[in-house]
Amino acid sequence: MRDHPGRACIQVFLAGILWCCLAAAAMAHASLTGSVPADGAVVDTPPQSLSLSFSEPVSPLVLRLVLPDGQARTLGTFVLRDRVLEIVPPDGLGAGTHVLVWRVVSEDGHPVAGSTVFSIGAPSSAPPVAETAADWPVRIALWLARVALYVGLFFGIGGLFSVRWLIPGGADGLRVIRGVTLLGLAAAVLSLGFQGLDALGVPLSGLMDRTVWQAGLATRFGLTVIVLLAAFCLAVVASFRAAFAGRAASLASLLAGGGALALSGHASSAAPQWLTQPAVFVHAITIAVWIGALLPLACAVRRGGDAGRQALDRFSRLIPACVAALALAGLLLAVVQIQAFGALFSTAYGAVLLVKMALLAVLFSLVALNRWVFTRPAARGDRGATRRLVRSIIVETMIVLAVLAVAAAWRFTPPPRALALAAAQPASIHIHSDKAMAEIALTPGRAGPVRLSAVILSPDFTPLSPKEVTFVLSNPEAGIEPMRRRAALQGDGTWQATDVILPLAGRWRVRIDILVSDFELVRLQETVEIAP
Amino acid sequence: MLKRMLATVAVLAIGSGAALAHVSLQSKEAPVGSTYRAILQVPHGCEGRPTNVLRVQIPEGVIAVKPQPKAGWTLEKIKGAYAKSYDYHGTPTSEGVKEIVWSGGSLGDDEYDEFVLRVYLTKDLKAGETLYFPVVQECPDGMAERWIEIPAEGQSADDLELPAPGVKLVEAAGGH
Known part of the structure; x- marks a missing residue:
């Protein structure tokens, strides 16, 4: 089929015009000719406006401001004046280095992108010097408070739960248990202040300052402390009431204690939280039930008689399940936290985990020894075996204390000092x-x-x-x-x-x-x- | 007919649009063993500054170079020996223009101009390959735009930030 000659002419003519348009459009290639603040500039006050000048009129595809903390803000308010793009910066820009990231398209349709950097006050330099010189008194205080808090939670609250629910014969140790509960209560209160000192970078002498305590309360750990205080108070109440009220209070205190730990900390804030928070909760509660039972068990076994045998029997039936849940939750958290196997050896966090694992290996061999060697003769009333069992439980308790001390060191991993040195x-x-x-x-x-x-x-x-x-x-x-x-x-x-x-x-x-x-x-x- | 029209448009769009954002050659194809009129299109200066100097490197295998003078620009031809001897209509040629410099002009960043040279593409050049003419634009304050990158194996000019303008070589027209 042949086209009409006139039509062919029009076709060529139109295509020609289009070609000219395309060719003309394609000439336009934008490049940045200047910016305010200038690239690399340090300005005293936050700029009222930002501007980018180009060699051609441009249309922005992406305009973002990366703040000193790494967060990016999309810049949605801008006007184009000839070849200058004027941008309204977000309110409340703080000191430090900002990156204005731009990706624009000019008439040729080729996106052109780049970044310009400016700093308000002074360039960001991380980490600050104050953090490099770690405040050891504050860190030691924080660590001691954390260990005392764990002791109060696991031996105190856990112990009371044991006395009220599992091992009624272990009431001999009630005074000790009440003592460590009060220790935990005091540690919880103090750690709030220490947390504030750490957050503000204030030395230990600033502990009397009100703002320090407010700062401590404002951190995520603040909520943990409030719930823990409630848990410890309930435990103190439970230590005075043997009847139904005591049992209810000790159960509530156990649940609150586990919940408190799940509210803050490295592990609870790791993604996915729907998994890690329940895991922390289960981990904390099972530790409390198991560890808390040790002291009452030792008391009951030492006293001997039916109550002792009954206590040993219950403990040996219940605790394996408890320890299984504890290990499972712990393993899950470790996998989430470590992710790559290599990190176990290359990070401080991994090192703490390895030490803890080593202690746990010793602990579990002792547990196995108790369970399969000493328990049966002790249950039969063998006095030598009973004595060895009690001694073994005491050693077990010591190792548990060491494990808690190591776990408390996680508060400081990764240690900023080591990171700063490396950096x-x-x-x-x-x-x-x-x-x-x-x-x-x-x-x-x-x-x-x-x-x-x-x-x-x-x-x-x-x-x-x-x-x-x-x-x-x-x-x-x-x-x-x-x-x-x-x-x-x-x-x-x-x-x-x-x-x-x-x-x-x-x-x-x-x-x-x-x-x-x-x-x-x-x-x-x-x-x-x-x-x- | 609409189909044909669209095809025409598409071919023209691809042919003209792809590389013209940078310094480019107007004719995209040339047969080897022929005279080629290289028209360099300069779309802008260096980050807002005007172009004062334009330098073009003559690739190996391109001989008998004759630049077209431009009003307001001083023309300089830098000569040297070729890597080998080339046949120019029966005469062996082993040296000639290797670089051309237009200087002393001022082409504003918001202006457009063309720089022309006539060259002979020897038959030693391979049809199917692309021949690149690296170009440097020099501006005041030591600023420069350098269109000097030549795609490596497997790369295309679109992958480069500063692609040198190129012309696709085709088979020699029959008869010679």
């Missing part, structure tokens, strides 16, 4: 290609202002003298588009850029663009881990 080291990368090789160092290797330096050699290790060197940094995981910094040649032959601020920790992509000659550019790229 002061430069992060370095070596990149090798068939065109050039570069040895790049970021000093210090942590978020904040860093100095980038590179030694550039040709692949056969002879010096290379490039015309220009540019560092290009991006963090795709945090949504930070490439930031470019020109390097300057130093007297010692290294190329350096000092006006670089890495606003966030994490995996950064470092690229070095080496202009070998006017017409030859070599790009080398590698990722580097930046510490917080």
